Amino acid sequence: xPRVTLETLPDYARFLLAAAESAxxxxxxxxxxxxxxxxxxxxxxxxxxxxxxxxxxxxAGGDPRDSRQCHVFIGHPGVGDMPVPxxxxxxxxxxxxxxxxxxxxxxxxxxYHDLDFWQVYDPDRRIGVQLMxxxxxxxxxxxxxxxxxxxxWEYAARGMRLAHAGTLGFDGKGVLLAGAGGAGKSGTVVAxxxxxxxxxxxxxxxxxxxxxxxxxxxxxxxxxxxxxxxxLGLGRRLGTDGxxxxxxxxxxxINEIASRPVRSSLDISALMVPHVSGGKTSxxxxxxxxDALIALAPSGIAQMPGERESGFRFFSDLTRLLPCYRLxxxxxxEEIAGTIADFLARAPR
Amino acid sequence: MFTGVVQGSGNDTTGAAAGWNRSGVSDMPLSDxxxxxxxxxxxxxxxxxxxxxxxxxxxxxxxxxxxxKVWQALVSGVGTEALIRSAAGAARIDxxxxxxxxxQLVEFALLAPSGATPLPSSDDLPAALAAAREPLNVSVHDxxxxxxxxxxxxxxxxxxGWPAVKQVS
Numbered sequence: 298x299p300r301v302t303l304e305t306l307p308d309y310a311r312f313l314l315a316a317a318e319s320a321x322x323x324x325x326x327x328x329x330x331x332x333x334x335x336x337x338x339x340x341x342x343x344x345x346x347x348x349x350x351x352x353x354x355x356x357a358g359g360d361p362r363d364s365r366q367c368h369v370f371i372g373h374p375g376v377g378d379m380p381v382p383x384x385x386x387x388x389x390x391x392x393x394x395x396x397x398x399x400x401x402x403x404x405x406x407x408x409y410h411d412l413d414f415w416q417v418y419d420p421d422r423r424i425g426v427q428l429m430x431x432x433x434x435x436x437x438x439x440x441x442x443x444x445x446x447x448x449x450w451e452y453a454a455r456g457m458r459l460a461h462a463g464t465l466g467f468d469g470k471g472v473l474l475a476g477a478g479g480a481g482k483s484g485t486v487v488a489x490x491x492x493x494x495x496x497x498x499x500x501x502x503x504x505x506x507x508x509x510x511x512x513x514x515x516x517x518x519x520x521x522x523x524x525x526x527x528x529l530g531l532g533r534r535l536g537t538d539g540x541x542x543x544x545x546x547x548x549x550x551i552n553e554i555a556s557r558p559v560r561s562s563l564d565i566s567a568l569m570v571p572h573v574s575g576g577k578t579s580x581x582x583x584x585x586x587x588d589a590l591i592a593l594a595p596s597g598i599a600q601m602p603g604e605r606e607s608g609f610r611f612f613s614d615l616t617r618l619l620p621c622y623r624l625x626x627x628x629x630x631e632e633i634a635g636t637i638a639d640f641l642a643r644a645p646r
Numbered sequence: 647m648f649t650g651v652v653q654g655s656g657n658d659t660t661g662a663a664a665g666w667n668r669s670g671v672s673d674m675p676l677s678d679x680x681x682x683x684x685x686x687x688x689x690x691x692x693x694x695x696x697x698x699x700x701x702x703x704x705x706x707x708x709x710x711x712x713x714x715k716v717w718q719a720l721v722s723g724v725g726t727e728a729l730i731r732s733a734a735g736a737a738r739i740d741x742x743x744x745x746x747x748x749x750q751l752v753e754f755a756l757l758a759p760s761g762a763t764p765l766p767s768s769d770d771l772p773a774a775l776a777a778a779r780e781p782l783n784v785s786v787h788d789x790x791x792x793x794x795x796x797x798x799x800x801x802x803x804x805x806x807g808w809p810a811v812k813q814v815s
Contacts, residue, residue, distance in 0.1 A: 393686075393702050605701045613697075
């Protein structure tokens with residue numbers, strides 16, 4: 298079994314890209330996903346990941362000629378001459394050191410040790426490879442947000458960013474909901490969707506800062522833990538028989554609860570940090586941009602491998618462009634949605 | 647998210663009131679001038695409040711209003727003597743608190759002694775420090791930081807959705 302060290306990492310990354318391209322004609326399935334400004338073409342086996350690629354995204358409309366193509370080869374040793382994935386060979390490993398070493402070679406990458414799972418991307422050529430031990434040897438979150446890391450690297454190369462944030466909006470105007478896991482983002486998004494608001498995502502959305510702050514949809518999956526699922530009345534609407542995901546949560550699609558088709562974008566007019574207050578009614582109060590950034594940036598940067606400094610600068614710019622608030626959440630979904638709807642109605646366009 | 651505040655010693659001129667200074671940090675002699683400790687230390691300012699990120703480990707640091715002004719002065723190359731003189735009229739900042747605060751920034755590897763020539767403080771720094779409403783402090787936000795270890799063991803943490811490296815005891 299080969300072992301990769303920080304010293305040999307760039308060579309190994311290039312080796313994986315070359316191996317995938319050599320085997321390009323031997324991947325049985327090709328899936329094309331149309332996303333904002335991007336045609337993502339995945340080459341892989343039939344199975345769970347291919348199914349996920351067909352279900353996990355909110356596909357963009359518009360003229361595909363305006364999109365760039367990127368190719369990601371999702372392989373394992375059963376495809377052509379794809380190699381057995383190597384293990385990490387250095388005693389010392391840091392995410393930042395790993396990313397820095399690849400960045401010096403013009404590449405991006407991530408390694409998940411438990412599965413010898415590798416993701417490598419060449420942003421200049423827009424070609425990536427995801428190498429696994431076997432067709433189903435991928436981390437469990439890949440089915441909900443497949444190829445998230447590649448999207449992060451591709452959009453970051455264009456000055457955009459995947460933000461770990463939820464969204465709610467109305468009539469094209471929206472708010473960005475930021476905070477670590479458990480802060481109340483997803484519950485707030487579902488509360489809004491169930492009560493007539495729009496959303497372009499509850500977990501990861503694409504943010505563009507050219508011409509204001511614009512949020513665009515990528516992934517269609519929403520998640521709720523069983524308590525939130527029951528509190529929001531989702532069991533009556535969606536049933537409770539479905540299997541829970543790897544986090545023990547119910548997973549469902551945004552179009553199963555949204556009252557309208559998902560918009561192609563929202564013009565974001567505020568950054569809100571939800572807080573489960575325990576009070577009966579919701580309220581909105583200003584917070585400092587410093588506190589808003591610290592709510593927004595850490596999880597967005599920690600969950601996306603590489604591009605740390607550019608992410609910090611990007612989220613800092615975003616925070617400066619928006620008024621920032623803490624959203625004290627009440628207990629009733631309809632009341633929470635009404636509070637946000639009232640805020641949006643007063644927000645300048 | 648929020649994981650702790652380290653505060654300067656306020657009016658305690660001995661510095662003994664600050665719990666962390668028993669580590670000996672506050673007893674270290676101050677350098678004449680400081681600089682950002684490495685290229686991995688990046689920072690931004692929001693309405694006068696600074697946020698620092700250590701890229702190497704993913705830790706965030708936020709400052710009080712007085713702390714932000716002191717941080718900005720130090721990373722601009724203002725000498726410690728000039729800074730102490732500038733803080734002389736500030737009700738919420740005394741020398742011991744300033745020494746503790748700088749020592750903490752060094753301990754966090756945000757600042758390091760520099761061989762550069764100390765710069766004078768700006769004309770408006772004394773008034774800015776006097777107008778500060780909060781004592782010197784730095785808050786550390788490290789719950790999503792990388793944990794660095796040898797022989798890494800990875801685990802999936804639900805809020806992250808991405809593997810974190812678990813500290814090996």
